[in-house]
Amino acid sequence: MNLVKWIRKNEHKLMVWLLVLIMIAFVGGAALQQILRSVDIRNKAVALYSGGKITGKTLNQSQSELTILKALMADKLLMGNHPVFQRPDFRAMLLSQVLFPESFRGEQLNAYLKQSISRGQSNMSEEDVDEFFLKLRTGRPMFNWILLKAEAKEAGCVVSTDQAKYQLTNVIQGVSGGQMKTGAVIDGIVSKYGVTEEGILSVYADLMSVLAYANIVTGSENITTDQIKASVGLSGSAEIAGETINAEYVKVAAKSFTKEQAEPSELELNEQFVKFNNFRSGYVTDDNPYGFGYKLPAMVNVEYLVVQLKDVIDTVAAPTDEEMMDYYNSNPARFTRQIPVDPNDPTGPKIDQKQSYAKVAYGIKTNLKRSKSDRKADMIIAEAVEMTTANLGDIDIRKTDSDKLKELAVDYAKVADELTAKHGVKVYTGTTGLTGAVDLAGDSVLGNLIIESRNNVPQRMVRLLFATQGLEISKLGPFDRAMPKKYENIGPAKDGYAHVVIVRVIDTTEAKAPESIDYTYSINKTVFGEKSEPTVMSIKEKVTEDFKIVKSMQAAKSIADELAQLAGEKGFKEAINTINEKTKDKGVILFSKKMTDRTRLPQSTIKISYAQIAQNPGMEKRILSSMIEPVMFIEKLFSLVSSDENELKDINKVIMFEPDAGYYVIKDVSVQPVSIHDYEKVKAFHGYATNFMASEALGLQHFRIDNIQKRMSYKEVEKKKNDSETEEGTN
Secondary structure, X not given: OOHHHHHHHOHHHHHHHHHHHHHHHHHXXXXXXXXXXXXXXXXXXXXXXXXXXXXXXXXXXXXXXXXXXXXXXXXXXXXXXXXXXXXXXXXXXXXXXXXXXXXXXXHHHHHHHHHHHHOOOOXXXXXXXXXXXXXXXXXXXXXXXXXXXXXXXXXXXXXXXXXXXXXXXXXXXXXXXXXXXXXXXXXXXXXXXXXXXHHHHHHHHHHHHHHHHHHHHHOOOOOOHHHHHHHHHHHOOOOOOOOEEEEEEEEEEHHHHHHHOOOXXXXXXXXXXXXXXXXXXXXXXXOOOOOOOOOEOOEEEEEEEXXXXXXXXXXXXXXXXXXXXXXXXXXXXXXEEEEEOXXXXXXXXXXXXXXXXXXXXXXXXXXXXXXXXXXXXXXXHHHHHHHHOHHHOXXXXXXXXXXHHHHHOOOHHHHHHHHHHHHOOOEXXXXXXXXEHHHHHOOOOHXXXXXXXXXXXXXXXXXXXXXXXXXXXXXXXXXXXXXXXOOOOEEEEEOXXXXXXXXXXXXXXXXXXXXXXOOEEEEOOOOOOOOOOOEEEEHHHHHHHHHHHHHHHHHHHXXXXXXXXXXXXXXXXXXXXXXXXXXXXXXXXXXXXXXXXXXXXXXXXXXXXXXXXXXXXXXXXXXXXXXXXXHHHHHHHHOOOOOOOXXXXXOOEEEEEHHHOEEXXXXXXXXXXXXXXXXXXXXXXXXXXXXXXXXXXXXXXXXXXXXXXXXXXXXXXXXXXXXXXXXXXXX
């Protein structure tokens, strides 16, 4: 190549260097130093990982690639439904947060994951979900993208640009409803960001590689045939029912005979107390089959300030005719109904018809008056919040200890009196005394209070109260409100259309074994009007009741045995009538129950239920009785039927069931198993589904920021002091 041609070919580069030399000539060596230094910063490592380093240059490239991916709607792709299960793939959704973190979307995903856990549709745990989002705050998308790309490439997981283009075409058509063309989208990105089509497809291929590698790693569990059979039998599918059971039985409850029992001696009571004083009530174990327990729960003493909406509504003016007519005209959709074109053909075509004003006037009046009373109640509580926090000034509550908050606290009773006098509406206040979660959840006001969170997921007040700093029985997640402190206002909170409330915790105690069998404590319910006497809880009374239950089990067994014998002689119905005639003077009436097509529930339901109890203080009684006990009882019924028979008729078998403190006389029991034909039809789907759920749980760990960094031996480069000083000196 001759010199002239070479100069023409490199004309642009020569001009750049000519300008550099001219600048150096004018300003000297300082300019050269600055240029060389900027080049050094772009190439200087800020972090190291296995097989590479992260520099300013690679971070800029990473940011550009993430921008391209978002322009390609990759964030929407990752949040879309799985093609087989028609529900979101949690692994892809987690990756979307790692690369495209958005607070609102993160809150929604957090809530969605926890809902799936509570419904038994996921093998994750709420604690692991919260930990993922907490760790997410320590990562940065540009760094995450570099590490995940490098990891997939290192493992040899590569998606071609042709595959990426095919996938991208499907995604764009799906997201846009067929309104957008792949070529037009790519051309728009090329024009806006100055990249080539090949470069765009290469970036998208990298994303597919990262997701494909995650699916390979998390989906490598070995699912056994027994696991698949269990999945089919327990849950079935849209095509077939799972394994079900039918039964007819009579329950003979031990508590029906406790009045007959003699009072236990002090020695007997103390033996019962000592045996179970460190157990939590309701938790069934091999050592405690009845679920006895006298351990005192964690408790909170709650002070409350309440406005009743029924007190407010009488103090607001009724809406005027003009207000009512304006509401009627401004909300036509509320008063429009569909009616059949032909009154004689109610299933035929329909037309919209607006209801007459006269017909809906009363409802409008009621709604407008209730809206006015709601606003006034909200205003009163807002004033209460302002008055009770008046001494805080600019203090940051999160950085202030509870003792200081107590010192600055304003008296609720004084505020209530002032607001009552000002607004002509009675404002109530009081304290609960130290109260456990179950009793607090049973309170007619406090137990029903809800606080709306930022993502519109309601939070139970009881859960927040037991998350108070220093107690922390319930663990709040990264998207919940901040952990409350003693003497910090919580609220406003509502329980529908009845009350508007603020509360504060003024004392707490941790769970502990009672000091003695004679221990008692008081519970105050929220009251309006005359004060009522507090409810006194006595450990000794509970121990006595439980002791009598155990003693009454023998009486229950005697009746159950007699019923079973008579049923064999007279038939089940006649036997029940005979026993009832004998026991009616004691107030004991037996009746048969039928269980129809009840699905066998997995034993994991018990684990899930206990996890729900841990996250929802106050719900244990409801969860124990509605979830855990039924699982145990149904499993007991299934155990009566052997593998080679599906139906047992007129067996009149007596079984003991301690969790429900009683004996059952089982007349019939039959199992409807899944047929071989049905099993073969759905086994592939269930195998895939079982693996899919396990994979999603592993995906939570795979995409956790600290785990990504650990796998890739990520380490930030420590900045030298003289480097920072040099940088400051040149600015």
